[in-house]
Amino acid sequence: MRLLKQLWRWFDEVTGFSKSLGPVLTHPVPRARRSRWFYVFGSATLTAFLIQVVTGIALSSAYVTGSGQAYDSLHFINSFPIGRVVRGIHYFGASAMIILIGLHTIRVYLMGAYKYPRQVNWLTGAGLLLFTLLMAFTGQLLRWDQIGFWTAVVAAEQAGRAPLIGNWLGHFILAGNTAGGATLSRFFAAHVFFIPALIFVFLAVHLYLVVYNGISEPPEAGRPVDPRTYRGWYHELLQREGIPFWPHAAWRDLLFGTIVVVCVFLLALLVGPPELGNPPDPSIVSASPRPDWYFMWYFALLSLIPKWSERWVIIMGPMLFGLFLILVPILGGRGERSPLRRPWSIVLVASVIAVVAHYWAMGIRAPWSPRLDAPPLPAAVVGVTSGPIADGARVFYDKGCEYCHTVSGYGGIRGPDLSDAGDRMSPAQMATRIFSGAENMPSYRGELSEGELNSLLAFLASRHIVQPPKPPVLRTER
Amino acid sequence: MQDFFFIAFPYIALTLAVGVGIYRYFIHRFTYSSLSSQLVEKRQLFWGSVPWHYGITLILIAHLLPWIFPGASRAVLGNQTRLAVLEVTGIALGLYCVFGIVTLIARRLPNDSPARAVTSPMDWILLLVLAYQVLSGVGIAMFERWGAAWYLSTAVPWLRSLATLHPNADTVTGLPIFIQTHFISGFVLILLFPFTRLVHIFAIPFEYLWRPYQVVIWNRDPQMRQLPVLHEIETFPHTAPLAPCEVQRRQLLTRLGILVGGISAAIVGIPSLAFLLGLRKVPEVWRTLGAADSFPIGETVQVSFLDSTPLPWSGVTAKTAAWLRREGPQQFIAFSINCTHLGCPVRWLPNANLFMCPCHGGVFYKDGTVASGPPPKPLATYPVRLRDGNVEILTTGLPITTV
Numbered sequence: 001m002r003l004l005k006q007l008w009r010w011f012d013e014v015t016g017f018s019k020s021l022g023p024v025l026t027h028p029v030p031r032a033r034r035s036r037w038f039y040v041f042g043s044a045t046l047t048a049f050l051i052q053v054v055t056g057i058a059l060s061s062a063y064v065t066g067s068g069q070a071y072d073s074l075h076f077i078n079s080f081p082i083g084r085v086v087r088g089i090h091y092f093g094a095s096a097m098i099i100l101i102g103l104h105t106i107r108v109y110l111m112g113a114y115k116y117p118r119q120v121n122w123l124t125g126a127g128l129l130l131f132t133l134l135m136a137f138t139g140q141l142l143r144w145d146q147i148g149f150w151t152a153v154v155a156a157e158q159a160g161r162a163p164l165i166g167n168w169l170g171h172f173i174l175a176g177n178t179a180g181g182a183t184l185s186r187f188f189a190a191h192v193f194f195i196p197a198l199i200f201v202f203l204a205v206h207l208y209l210v211v212y213n214g215i216s217e218p219p220e221a222g223r224p225v226d227p228r229t230y231r232g233w234y235h236e237l238l239q240r241e242g243i244p245f246w247p248h249a250a251w252r253d254l255l256f257g258t259i260v261v262v263c264v265f266l267l268a269l270l271v272g273p274p275e276l277g278n279p280p281d282p283s284i285v286s287a288s289p290r291p292d293w294y295f296m297w298y299f300a301l302l303s304l305i306p307k308w309s310e311r312w313v314i315i316m317g318p319m320l321f322g323l324f325l326i327l328v329p330i331l332g333g334r335g336e337r338s339p340l341r342r343p344w345s346i347v348l349v350a351s352v353i354a355v356v357a358h359y360w361a362m363g364i365r366a367p368w369s370p371r372l373d374a375p376p377l378p379a380a381v382v383g384v385t386s387g388p389i390a391d392g393a394r395v396f397y398d399k400g401c402e403y404c405h406t407v408s409g410y411g412g413i414r415g416p417d418l419s420d421a422g423d424r425m426s427p428a429q430m431a432t433r434i435f436s437g438a439e440n441m442p443s444y445r446g447e448l449s450e451g452e453l454n455s456l457l458a459f460l461a462s463r464h465i466v467q468p469p470k471p472p473v474l475r476t477e478r
Numbered sequence: 479m480q481d482f483f484f485i486a487f488p489y490i491a492l493t494l495a496v497g498v499g500i501y502r503y504f505i506h507r508f509t510y511s512s513l514s515s516q517l518v519e520k521r522q523l524f525w526g527s528v529p530w531h532y533g534i535t536l537i538l539i540a541h542l543l544p545w546i547f548p549g550a551s552r553a554v555l556g557n558q559t560r561l562a563v564l565e566v567t568g569i570a571l572g573l574y575c576v577f578g579i580v581t582l583i584a585r586r587l588p589n590d591s592p593a594r595a596v597t598s599p600m601d602w603i604l605l606l607v608l609a610y611q612v613l614s615g616v617g618i619a620m621f622e623r624w625g626a627a628w629y630l631s632t633a634v635p636w637l638r639s640l641a642t643l644h645p646n647a648d649t650v651t652g653l654p655i656f657i658q659t660h661f662i663s664g665f666v667l668i669l670l671f672p673f674t675r676l677v678h679i680f681a682i683p684f685e686y687l688w689r690p691y692q693v694v695i696w697n698r699d700p701q702m703r704q705l706p707v708l709h710e711i712e713t714f715p716h717t718a719p720l721a722p723c724e725v726q727r728r729q730l731l732t733r734l735g736i737l738v739g740g741i742s743a744a745i746v747g748i749p750s751l752a753f754l755l756g757l758r759k760v761p762e763v764w765r766t767l768g769a770a771d772s773f774p775i776g777e778t779v780q781v782s783f784l785d786s787t788p789l790p791w792s793g794v795t796a797k798t799a800a801w802l803r804r805e806g807p808q809q810f811i812a813f814s815i816n817c818t819h820l821g822c823p824v825r826w827l828p829n830a831n832l833f834m835c836p837c838h839g840g841v842f843y844k845d846g847t848v849a850s851g852p853p854p855k856p857l858a859t860y861p862v863r864l865r866d867g868n869v870e871i872l873t874t875g876l877p878i879t880t881v
Contacts, residue, residue, distance in 0.1 A: 055874015066791035066793070066816070067789075067790075067791060067792050067793060067795040067796075068792050068794060068795060068796070069793060071793075095735060141782050148793065150821070150822060153816065153821040153822075153876065154820045154821050154822065154837075156821065156876065156878060157816075157819075157820045157821035157878055157879060158820065160878035160879055160880050161879070161880065161881055163548055163881055164553075164560075165553065165554070166547060166556050166878065166880040166881065167553055167878055167880050168550050168553050170876075170878040170880075171875070171876075171878070172755070174756070174876065176760050176761045176785075176787060176875070177762075177785075177786070177873075177875025177876060178666075178785045178786075178798060178873075178875045179790070179876060180788070180792050180795045180796055181787070181788065181789030181790075181791055181792030181793075181795060182789065182795060183785075183795070183797075185858045207678065265633070279794055280794060280795050280822075281794035281797060282782070282794075282795065282798055282799050282815075283780070283797045283799040284799050285780060285781035285792075285799055285815055285823040285824075286825065287822070287823050287826055287836070288836040288837070289822050289836075289837055293769070299723075299837075302820065302838065303837075303838040303839070303852065307852055307854070310852065310854075311854070311881045312691050366837055367837040368851075369836055369837065369838070369839050370834050370836065370839055370841075372825060372834065372836060398829035398830065398831070399829060399830040400827045400830035400832055400834065403827075403834065404839075414839050426557075437850060438850065439850060440839065440850045440851055441850050442832055442841045442843065442849030442850050443849065447830065447831055459519065
């Protein structure tokens with residue numbers, strides 16, 4: 001023990017660490033009082049990032065960056081129980097990082113902590129948010145199962161909507177004219193070298209600025225930020241009632257970070273990593289690409305916005321989001337910080353959360369997706385086993401109607417539920433709709449023989465919901 | 479002779495420009511000067527200088543971009559409307575420049591013009607060559623149309639061959655003499671660089687963009703004639719005030735440091751970037767799908783084939799899938815499996831005669847046209863041909879829907 005202490009003293013004497021870094025560690029921070037637990041999200045995001053670095057390095061030691069072998073190498077990693085755990089930690093660590101950086105962004109925005117002199121803190125943070133989303137996207141792709149493969153295609157198609165350079169950009173992302181041998185290496189380089197390097201650089205500036213400008217004090221309504229006096233005032237505040245960051249504030253960061261690590265570890269252990277799907281074989285066309293949970297809402301958004309707006313949303317949406325992040329500290333660099341005096345910030349955050357939650361829920365149900373795995377209607381639903389109605393039920397399945405229309409709980413939910421079609425429409429109305437199609441329904445003109453049409457109409461006309469007997473209406477005597 | 483003009487001369491011009499430029503910068507730095515004419519005449523200078531500089535900067539950029547990004551430029555100019563817009567813009571900017579340079583020459587011409595007095599012979603040569611360059615440029619734009627497009631396959635390969643030290647002038651020697659003179663006078667301008675005021679291009683005062691603006695006020699009040707003396711010059715903290723030569727020395731060393739660092743970064747960065755951007759060129763090849771007779775007429779079946787550049791490590795991803803439909807004895811049509819919405823694989827439902835996409839619910843009819851849902855355009859097709867009784871398909875790659 002004494003030897004260790006001596007060793008440290010010698011090391012410290014020749015490096016000067018406690019002289020140069022000690023003050024950084026113990027620099028005074030304002031008392032955060034009631035909102036003190038809101039200040040832990042930033043360091044927790046950093047914790048999650050470090051989880052990703054460590055587990056990512058471990059995974060990369062076995063991952064093979066070849067379009068033909070990556071999938072098998074993931075199975076290889078999966079074949080060891082500890083490999084599954086590390087994959088699980090990497091997956092849930094990514095999820096935690098997304099959630100925490102979201103909470104951190106919301107906290108900083110609501111508390112107006114991006115105002116003078118912390119504008120560049122915010123801008124580097126915005127860069128880190130963007131990079132984190134890119135890491136999430138490329139990371140999902142590196143799983144390189146069927147969904148990972150199609151994610152690369154979807155990425156190229158989205159880039160294709162960029163004006164003028166779209167085609168070039170799409171092929172640049174694929175590293176060729178099709179998703180194949182060269183594609184995966186490109187995403188691997190982005191996920192493992194390029195984006196992490198940017199994250200480290202931005203993180204360094206971000207942390208430097210946190211120390212240089214000092215952590216923001218909790219906002220108070222009626223105490224606006226004035227760039228001319230703020231620094232002096234803040235300095236005075238620290239002198240008056242500052243507490244050393246280490247250990248008086250840091251213990252909360254440590255505790256919360258530890259909780260994050262433990263939660264991620266437990267989830268990895270109990271839930272496990274996302275299962276690998278089919279191999280990344282483009283000739284297996286029975287694929288249903290879905291993003292991981294963090295992009296589920298965007299997937300839904302692209303299905304539900306009006307068709308004409310899509311070309312604008314795909315490109316302009318992310319750009320406007322980026323522009324918003326840049327403009328926030330530039331246009332709002334001074335004035336009131338308290339959310340109580342900035343009610344619109346609360347409205348904005350609430351609406352963003354509501355919209356994302358709504359689309360997220362929609363994305364999980366994906367009502368617009370045809371249920372291509374729907375089974376034929378069982379006889380119990382059809383009611384008969386022969387005759388035109390039974391024939392019509394077969395046509396209903398064969399022609400793909402059932403993929404989009406539900407009958408008595410079977411089938412897709414893109415189109416209207418036809419369980420009670422016979423109650424709502426006459427056969428003539430049905431025939432018109434079948435022939436003419438609609439915005440989201442193909443026209444079946446020329447696809448149905450007269451016999452098929454007649455039995456289909458007979459089947460649909462037989463769809464009734466058994467009405468419960470109407471309660472007797474009480475009449476009052478006049 | 480043409481080898482001289484298009485291979486030797488460009489290198490001579492560049493070598494002289496760089497060599498003399500560096501020599502003068504370091505050895506005879508203060509021999510650079512150009513007598514200002516702004517003091518003697520301002521109004522015409524404004525009308526000449528502003529159109530000239532804005533016009534020529536944009537035109538130079540337009541000349542440079544295809545040279546650096548030929549592939550992207552080709553993609554941009556592939557569309558007739560864009561090409562026409564670019565040509566019209568180019569001619570407009572060219573005329574704007576002509577207006578500028580003519581004004582600039584005219585203000586120096588009259589015998590009694592005060593500007594004439596401060597015009598050196600070298601200034602005259604430069605003005606004339608510049609005037610010829612823009613006039614010939616506008617002439618080319620008007621009489622040898624669609625220069626933006628043919629530039630890509632004539633001057634660009636030549637200039638790139640010069641840059642990569644594999645000079646090859648074959649693509650330009652066949653051009654009309656008029657166009658060739660435009661190229662040569664361009665290199666004459668490069669040659670003139672270190673000998674004339676053109677060097678100012680390398681001294682673009684970018685600091686003006688962020689420095690606080692200064693208001694120049696003519697000192698009309700006789701009592702204020704006495705100029706304020708600049709007592710404090712830029713000094714480093716903790717040091718005594720520096721002599722002016724020391725300040726200059728430090729400035730020079732700083733700039734030199736930035737220059738050397740920039741060169742190192744470029745040496746490492748440019749090849750890396752070029753490698754990153756250059757991975758995507760692939761040929762298109764015909765792949766056999768099978769005997770024509772193995773495909774029943776009127777049916778749509780899934781086929782898969784190797785893409786045009788299967789790599790040893792591509793594995794299953796080297797495959798491309800398509801939906802092949804035999805329409806008649808000789809007629810085949812091959813649809814891409816990629817939905818035109820966001821590229822997900824569409825499935826063929828043989829009983830319903832429909833393609834359906836599992837991602838966002840796009841539906842296509844059997845002929846590939848959109849039946850319903852978000853897809854903006856019909857399914858893409860691959861070229862198909864019949865050869866020796868076999869169906870062959872051209873590997874054109876993933877169709878990307880663009881706006």
